[in-house]
Amino acid sequence: MLAAAPAQAAVEACLTTIGGADIPLSYDTTDKALRDNRSMRERLFGGYGHVTCPGYVTLRAMTPDLTDDQRQPFCLVWDEKADTYTGFQVGKRDSWAECAAPSGLFCRGVNASAQTAGAVAGAIGRAATGAPLTGGANATLDTASGALIATGAGSSILSMLGTAASSAVAALSAPAVAAGAAVTVVAVGGAVYVCGE
Structure with a gap:
């Protein structure tokens, strides 16, 4: 054989x-x-x-x-x-x-340092396991990929991320986001992606 x-x-x-x-x-x-x-x-x-x-x-x-x-x-x-x-x-x-x-939301990588990516992941992780977010924002952990995903109005996401995530916050500070447009932020594998219109 x-x-x-x-x-x-x-x-x-x-x-x-x-x-x-x-x-x-x-x-x-x-x-x-x-x-x-x-x-x-x-x-x-x-x-x-x-x-x-x-x-x-x-x-x-x-x-x-x-x-x-x-x-x-x-x-x-x-x-x-x-x-x-x-x-x-x-x-x-x-x-x-x-x-x-x-959805019409296109993702782009944010040129974030490892420290910033960690801050974004930490903020989304805390939100995913903590109290409900304001403004209709939602934070989840995709268990298959390990991605931490936050969705909602840009102002709600800005509030959730706080000042520690400076480069992601800068990417979210566009006029469309300030006007309340929907945004998704994904932290995965040491990278941060911001998805918006």
Whole structure:
């Protein structure tokens, strides 16, 4: 009887589009995390237009500092008119790793020091395990990814984070946030992402 040989890594080149720019990427077809985050529908029918990369490969390219577990709360935003991925946000994924119900809140990384990221995570963690927040804000821990997620009006989030999280607070101090726009702040893997309109 012959023993099964271990799967050989097979690197496949692919193309994605982010912000209107075509970006060549590659991925290992035997990667378990990719297989776990890729639907049968995507395997059978592929991506949109000239995009040949699996959605999860594009999400990895947009969140290079996160592990596969840490990027679980995020989904891709696809702009049909522009025929490109425009960003990512917090939300449930569809079969192509895109947001099943896009919220219009785009996430961007905040250039935060380790101390600031720790302060943001601490503030959200305390809120997630403490008393209800004011102004309709909500703080949760995504147990699968370890992400601490706070959502609500910008003023409520600013109040929750306090002055210790200075660079995140600076990113949240835009006029739209001051006017009460919805904001999501995600602290995961030593990084901070602010999601807003």
